[in-house]
Amino acid sequence: MRIVLTKIVSLLAAGLLASILGLAPAIAASHLSLRIAGPEEVVLPAGVACQAFRDAGGTLDLPDQPMRAIRNRAGEIRVFASAYANLPFKSANLSTIQHDGCRPMMQSPLDPDPARYAGRNWIVAPYPMPNGTIYALVHEEYWGGTVDPLCKQRLNGSAPWSGPCVYLNIVAARSIDGGKSFLPLAGDAQIVAARPERFTSTMNRAGYRDPSNIVFNPRDKYYYFILFADRGGPQELGSCILRTRAPGIEPWLAWDGQGFNARLAGPYRGGTPRTCMPITILSLKALLWDPKSGQIVGSGMDMRAGGFFYMTSTDLVHWSPSTLLQKAVASNHWVPGGPPPIAYPSMLDPTSSSPAFDTIGDHPYIYYVKFQTTLMGKIAGRQRDIVRVPLAIQRN
Numbered sequence: 001m002r003i004v005l006t007k008i009v010s011l012l013a014a015g016l017l018a019s020i021l022g023l024a025p026a027i028a029a030s031h032l033s034l035r036i037a038g039p040e041e042v043v044l045p046a047g048v049a050c051q052a053f054r055d056a057g058g059t060l061d062l063p064d065q066p067m068r069a070i071r072n073r074a075g076e077i078r079v080f081a082s083a084y085a086n087l088p089f090k091s092a093n094l095s096t097i098q099h100d101g102c103r104p105m106m107q108s109p110l111d112p113d114p115a116r117y118a119g120r121n122w123i124v125a126p127y128p129m130p131n132g133t134i135y136a137l138v139h140e141e142y143w144g145g146t147v148d149p150l151c152k153q154r155l156n157g158s159a160p161w162s163g164p165c166v167y168l169n170i171v172a173a174r175s176i177d178g179g180k181s182f183l184p185l186a187g188d189a190q191i192v193a194a195r196p197e198r199f200t201s202t203m204n205r206a207g208y209r210d211p212s213n214i215v216f217n218p219r220d221k222y223y224y225f226i227l228f229a230d231r232g233g234p235q236e237l238g239s240c241i242l243r244t245r246a247p248g249i250e251p252w253l254a255w256d257g258q259g260f261n262a263r264l265a266g267p268y269r270g271g272t273p274r275t276c277m278p279i280t281i282l283s284l285k286a287l288l289w290d291p292k293s294g295q296i297v298g299s300g301m302d303m304r305a306g307g308f309f310y311m312t313s314t315d316l317v318h319w320s321p322s323t324l325l326q327k328a329v330a331s332n333h334w335v336p337g338g339p340p341p342i343a344y345p346s347m348l349d350p351t352s353s354s355p356a357f358d359t360i361g362d363h364p365y366i367y368y369v370k371f372q373t374t375l376m377g378k379i380a381g382r383q384r385d386i387v388r389v390p391l392a393i394q395r396n
Contacts, residue, residue, distance in 0.1 A: 032293045034310055034364070036326050037392035043067075043096055044081070044089075044386040046372055050102035053085040060085040061102075063386050066285045066346035067367045068213055069094055070126050070134060071355045072178035081386060084108045084120040084141075088180065094350040094365075097386065106138075106173060106182040114142045114199035115268040117171050117190065123182060125225060126175070127214040127247065128355040134175040135247040136182055137192060137211045137225060142167040142199060150201035167199040168207025169266065170227060174248060185248060192252050193242065194266025196273030197233050206230040208240075208264065213346070214247070215287040215296065215358040217316070223247055224316050226284045226298070229276060238278025241316050255279060255317055279317055282309065286347040287316075288360040293395045297360055299347045303330055308345055308366055325366065326389065336377030344369045347391075364391045 044063065053060040064083035069091065071077050079089035079097045086108070090100040111118035117140055125137035144151035144165030145158075151165035160166075170192040173182040184190060193208040212226040222243040231237040242252040243260055254262040254276035262274040284298040299310040302322060306329065309322040334341040348357050349364040365388040372383040 031396050032290060032295055032297065032312055033323070033394045034297075034325060034391050035394075036389055038390040040387050040389050041095070042385055043094075043367065043388050044098075046383040046385050050085075050087055050099065053087065053102070053104075059382055061087055061099075062382055063344065063369045063384050065122055065124050065139070066213075066344045067097075067348070067386060068124065068126060068346065069348060069357045070128050070179055071357070072128060072134065073132050074178055076178060078126070078179035080123055080126055082122075084122050086121065086123050086182075094348060100180075105175075105180065106184070110146075112147045114144075114167050117142075117169050117194065117266075118184070119143060119167075121171070121173075121184075123173065125211050125213050126179060126356075127216075127223070127358075128179075129247070132176075134179045134182075135214075136173045136175070137214065138171045138173050138184070139209060139211060140169050140171050142169075144199065144201060144203075148201045154201075162205075164204045165199075165201060166205035166207075167195070167203070168205070168209040168230070169194045170208050170211055172248060188251065188265075188269075189248050191265055191269065193227055193240075193254070193264040193276075194268070194273075195232070196235060196264075196267060196275055198267045203232075206232045210283065210285070212284055212287050212298075213358060214356065215289055216354075216356070217289060217296070218291075219294075221245065224287065225252075226279075226287060226316075227276075228283045229278060233275075235275040236278055238281045239284050240276035241279050242276070243316075280311070280319055282311070282322060284311070285345050288347055288349065288358060288364070290360045290395075292361075297347070299325075299345065299366070301328065301330065301342075301345050303333060308368075310347075325391070328368075331371055331379055331381070334371075334373075334379060336373075340373055341371045341379060342368050343371070360393070362393060364393060365389060366391060 050061040063081045068080040086105045088100040089097045091097040108120040109118040119142035122139040143160040145155045145160035172185045242254045253260040256262040257277035285300040295312045307327040308325040311319045313319045331341040345368040367388045372380040
């Protein structure tokens with residue numbers, strides 16, 4: 001009897017603690033594991049379809065982010081994988097994707113004022129809302145080396161995106177035509193997560209960046225995503241989790257170590273800038289809800305372990321240890337003669353019934369970008385395939 005009572009008290013305490021912290025109450029979750037289940041498949045071969053989109057390094061018509069997908073109300077599957085030209089893609093079933101014309105879904109304003117958060121924009125995390133609109137997280141980069149004299153001097157001939165003076169933040173946009181075009185949100189709704197410090201010509205590449213997809217947690221009715229925070233000032237290095245009940249209406253609040261209390265509004269809109277408390281040092285690129293096990297599956301690429309990994313969680317704050325799925329090498333670790341380097345992993349299940357593809361069933365895949373290499377031992381940085389590898393999932 002004493003053992004039973006002790007167990008009941010501990011469960012009640014855990015539920016009360018979860019309620020205090022604003023977390024979904026813990027539930028019994030089955031063990032979930034993933035493994036590679038087949039060979040690599042090409043989803044989009046390297047090639048240029050929209051010649052008009054070029055910058056100093058060549059074409060902007062290339063995959064430059066983790067692949068995302070949505071299904072709009074018309075039943076169309078819209079795919080997002082572009083550089084900051086934001087060129088549209090479409091697909092029938094996510095086994096292959098194709099360009100859907102050469103008209104950008106959203107322009108990058110290239111605003112010279114960093115306080116406007118309107119530099120170069122990547123639409124990276126679209127999410128269909130119940131009212132038919134599509135909300136999107138936008139990775140925004142301000143390249144000081146294109147406008148600031150000291151930054152230009154510090155670059156010393158390097159590309160403006162690769163060196164110092166790159167200020168990274170996350171903003172929001174919305175589509176009212178099924179994901180064919182997007183407009184930035186205005187006012188408080190524009191800022192999703194802005195760094196606490198102002199841009200300076202002495203800073204290095206830093207900010208809040210690389211958001212995961214948005215995942216809806218049906219247990220607590222919140223929308224979540226994860227960003228990666230660079231170290232700087234009071235901000236610690238690692239992945240931070242944010243949530244909201246109503247994207248575009250209510251603000252995203254970040255976990256601060258005690259609860260979801262931190263509004264990352266940045267230094268330009270008044271108030272005291274806040275920071276987030278990382279939940280892991282690993283960079284999680286994809287989040288999927290598994291209805292069968294009651295867990296969230298997170299995945300990304302861990303250069304310390306040398307490949308793709310996954311983790312699981314029931315509350316998105318506390319995570320299991322990472323498990324290596326497949327060995328892989330990033331471009332900055334590649335050596336001539338080795339396997340082609342890869343980047344931008346994501347996880348999608350083409351059979352997901354969710355319009356946001358934010359659930360996982362029995363047929364998930366890892367999608368990623370693979371760089372082509374030359375016989376001269378170089379990485380052909382603008383020649384990139386999107387490929388996928390099937391996964392097997394086991395629950396017990």
